[in-house]
Amino acid sequence: xxxxxxxxxxxxxxxxxxxxxxxxxxxxxxxxxxxxxxxxxxxxxxxxxxxxxxxxxxxxxxxxxxxxxxxxxxxxxxxxxxxxxxxxxxxxxxxxxxxxxxxxxxxxxxxxxxxxxxxxxxxxxxxxxxxxxxxxxxxxxxxxxxxxxxxxxxxxxxxxxxxxxxxxxxxxxxxxxxxxxxxxxxxxxxxxxxxxxxxxxxxxxxxxxxxxxxxxxxxxxxxxxxxxxxxxxxxxxxxxxxxxxxxxxxxxxxxxxxxxxxxxxxxxxxxxxxxxxxxxx
Numbered sequence: 001x002x003x004x005x006x007x008x009x010x011x012x013x014x015x016x017x018x019x020x021x022x023x024x025x026x027x028x029x030x031x032x033x034x035x036x037x038x039x040x041x042x043x044x045x046x047x048x049x050x051x052x053x054x055x056x057x058x059x060x061x062x063x064x065x066x067x068x069x070x071x072x073x074x075x076x077x078x079x080x081x082x083x084x085x086x087x088x089x090x091x092x093x094x095x096x097x098x099x100x101x102x103x104x105x106x107x108x109x110x111x112x113x114x115x116x117x118x119x120x121x122x123x124x125x126x127x128x129x130x131x132x133x134x135x136x137x138x139x140x141x142x143x144x145x146x147x148x149x150x151x152x153x154x155x156x157x158x159x160x161x162x163x164x165x166x167x168x169x170x171x172x173x174x175x176x177x178x179x180x181x182x183x184x185x186x187x188x189x190x191x192x193x194x195x196x197x198x199x200x201x202x203x204x205x206x207x208x209x210x211x212x213x214x215x216x217x218x219x220x221x222x223x224x225x226x227x228x229x230x231x232x233x234x235x236x237x238x239x240x241x242x243x244x245x246x247x248x249x250x251x252x253x254x255x256x257x258x259x260x261x262x263x264x265x266x267x268x269x270x271x272x273x274x275x276x277x278x279x280x281x
Contacts, residue, residue, distance in 0.1 A: 015181035016059050016066045018089040020052035020073060021045060021170060023131075024081065026196060032081050033198045036073055040198040041189040046171035052198070053189040056182030059091075066091050067098070071108070074100040084130060086165075088158065090178055094118070095154035097161065101130050109145075115152040117145070131168060138164050155179040 022029045026042050029050045033040060038054055045051035054073075059066040070087035077085045078100035087098040096110035096119070107126045109119035124142040128135065133142075141164045145157050152160070158178035162170065175188025189195055 016056065016089075016091040017178075017180050017182050017185055018054060018056065018066055018070045018087065019172075019176060019185065020054070020070070020077070021086040021088065021165075022050045022052065022077065022081075022083060023048060023085075024050060024083040026050045026194070028081070028083070029077075030196055030198060032077055036076060036198075038073075038198070041186060042196040042198050043173055043189055043192040044194055045173065045176075046166075047169040049170050051172060051176060051189075053176065053185050054182065055186060060182060067094070067096060067110075071098045071100075071106060074098050075106055078106075079103055086131075088161075088178065090154060090158065095158050095178060097127075097158075099127050099130060104130075111145075111154045111157045113154050115149060115154055115157055117147070117157075119146070121146050131165075133164065133168060138167060 020040075022033075025048060026044055029052065030042055033042060033052055038057075040055070041053045043051055043053070056066075058064055058069045066089045070089045074085040074087040079102065082102075084099060084101035087100070089096060089098075093113050094110050095113070096108055098106050098108035100106040107123050107130070109117075109123050109127070112118055121143065124146055125139060127133075128139050128142055133139065141160070145160050155178045162172065162178070173188065173192050175191070176185055180188070
């Protein structure tokens with residue numbers, strides 16, 4: 001292959017990009033996403049689904065790979081909310097997903113750029129179970145994504161995954177497609193009629209936003225600072241888990257896991273603060 005052909009081949013390969021699908025309405029996702037302290041766009045993505053479109057600075061301007069960043073973000077969002085978070089990511093060499101839900105260990109799958117499966121079949125079944133997908137029809141479709149297919153590259157595999165998710169209500173807006181760069185994804189999200197901008201405005205505003213969400217019933221009774229006899233213990237456990245997770249992320253210089261630990265600490269602290277300012281009757 002000539003130098004020009006090699007250059008053209010590299011340019012044809014997808015630039016790193018990512019999406020965060022949340023099984024909740026944007027009004028519920030916005031206050032939780034603010035705690036990530038990242039610039040993102042938020043828009044509806046089907047019935048009871050939302051999608052967060054990050055700018056991509058951690059992997060475009062830093063050394064951390066997109067999959068590690070997205071795993072940390074998905075984990076951070078999921079441990080502070082009663083709904084699952086699905087991170088979709090891709091770069092020049094691979095593509096894949098990570099599903100995070102509550103305190104359970106995240107599950108994910110990876111395909112090489114040419115579509116070669118590089119994950120465990122059991123991960124697909126766990127994925128289907130946690131999202132409540134059809135145990136026959138949907139699982140059969142997902143199993144097909146773990147089988148060799150010379151005609152399917154990584155982007156085709158991701159489109160196949162999204163096709164399964166449409167039966168669960170996912171409908172990504174036009175332009176939010178696997179293989180697109182972070183810039184193109186951001187432009188497509190910005191053009192949506194109900195898009196919201198997620199920006200960090202400080203802990204006081206974050207606390208107010210989450211408190212308003214609880215008072216309005218948008219985040220549900222699962223959250224530790226929404227009341228209940230176990231509220232104090234759960235808030236303390238979030239702090240207890242967040243501290244070592246943040247320290248581990250700092251040792252690994254992993255921005256995604258630092259954020260995950262920081263969000264756990266934030267939710268625990270907000271829980272204790274909520275208990276202090278809104279004591280149970």
